[in-house]
Amino acid sequence: MKTTTRPLKILATLASAAMALVAASTAIAQEAAPAVTPAAAEEAENLAYVKCQLCHGPQGNSISPIYPALAGQKAWYILEQLQAFRAQTRRDPYARGYMWGIASNMSDTQMAALADYFSKQTPFASAPAPFVNVTAEVERGKSVYNEGVPANGVAPCSACHQADAGGSDQFPRLAGQHASYLIKQLIALKSGSREQIVMNGIAGPLQEPDMKAVAFYLESLH
């Protein structure tokens, strides 16, 4: 038992440190968020139906698993990502190919209104991936999510993203997200092509089978 207790403690400490770091950075983003006026909200809904829906669906429930679902995502997180796309500081391949262009001329007001709009939409359940023994993956993924992978020094995801993966004021919602998208992001975070100081560290020791398992588990949540 001793062999597992100590790593868990270290992981818990790491997770706490991560929470503190992220809390500090999100506090900055939240301070910068402009108020969403009724006119801005109306424009955002129009933007969602004209632009965002091509990938994410008009109400943030993307159909192709290449694109993340946005419905129900935390508004602060959507705003922070949009600002990162515009500043070109989020640099993973899909960000460069798609979102840099989309966000390039968006104002903070538009971004905040869009973030607010999508955060208020009802998330749908994702369709399960075909050709995968999802049940087995989900079981294993649940363990990775809640307990981490102590042998590899992987912290439990639930420590930050909440037990129900619904996110918080500091951490994004993961529940119901497409597994394919989550896996891509974990790979990008592990390789550093997507820079995020906390997740770069957490994804570092995460092995690809564990990424897949936890992604399928999160996709199954709703």
Next chain:
Amino acid sequence: MCAHPAQALPLFARQTGMACLACHTNYPELTHFGRMFKLQGYQLDDGKDIEVTSDEGKQLVSLPAIPNLALFIMSGYVSLGKALPDSGIPGALSNKDGIQFPQQVSLLYGGKIAPHFGAFAQVTYDSGPDTFNIDNTDFRFADTRILPNKTKLTYGVAITNNPSTEDPYNTTPAFGFPYVPPEIAVGSLAGPVINAGLAYQVAGPVFYALWNEQLYAAFGFFRAAETGSTSPGNPITGSPAPYDSGTSNVPAGNNPYWRLSYEYDFDRYNLEVGTYGSRFKIYPGGGNALSGLTNNYTDVAGDFQFQFIGEQHIATWKGTYVKEQQSLDASSALGLSNPTDWLSYTSTDFWYWYKRKYGFTLGYISTKGSTDPIAYPSAPTLCAANSCGVAPGTPGAFPVGVTNSANSNPTTNQWITELNYQAWLNVRFTLQYTHYTKFNGGTTNYDGNGRNASDNDTTYLLLWFAL
């Protein structure tokens, strides 16, 4: 007429601020996003539109600040397997190869015109006939709604000049394989009407709907349209239309076109299966009245596309099969063909790209058809003093063959392979080799004048770029 491939457009990149790779695996093949962008009426913009509103706050205009124009240029070198017979000197040969510089120059407009209304329009200079013509063009209105059951419906109407131009997949003829056939090549005898057989000679609306980014249905109809340099128009008024007996192959009335497909997206893959078809009634014209009997072409096709889009590797496998029944009431009454004929067209192609830089393609196309000694004469084509297709008995006429079929059958089978190098996303070098295992019904001496199918093989080096 030959159909020109539509291209990836830097103008779309300018309009949307997005890289070409968002819409294309390799141009002109579209990704899932590219398909959505097209069906949505090319509405995405970079947020810099010029907008004017009335005093009541009603939007009067919303158009891109910079016109979405682009140039697309292709230059090519083609070498035939064996030189063609000389058309003026019996027994002599023509040059074995040729350069087209440029082969094609297209001026394109693509993108948003107004909210919910967009266009993809292309005017092409073609060095073959040395003419400008309207290429694949589509004006469309589109919108998206959420249905009561929370699923998504995109719907619209596209006015196009070539059946299947409205379609978002690269399995249908307008934007299908092969994307860039060499123009300096021997054309085979026959192909289904829906395979660009009436491209730019017809126009019409196609109504479509896409449910939940998965189920796509379209229905439209096409009528004869003015085609500029290829038609004499109306000789009495001097107007480009209405047509009369001076024009050949004029579609009669409304000719239906339909399409149904289903796409399934999972992980980084997407699979599409579908069906499409058309029924065209065509007056032979060309000295015969545009009334009475018509030639009727019924095309029914199936298609599939399987795409994998990774960050390093991209692969696509797709294919289509078309079966055309021809009820040639008009031609047979004039003694120009069998009463009925049929054609089938099978095409499949595989593409692989590494880092969007190095590409490999392998494709196979087979056209089969019924034997028709009247429509496909067995006697070798005749030339006299550099004028070909002359009637037997013309002074100085001698046989050259090449374009006829000794057994009056149009069956032609070809393999196409390509190596591609994409120096930048808008600059591509293509080396293409086409090998015919059968041409116009035969493998050896298919024209009765000593030419073999493989003599029509082509080696094609192409530079294409867009700006």
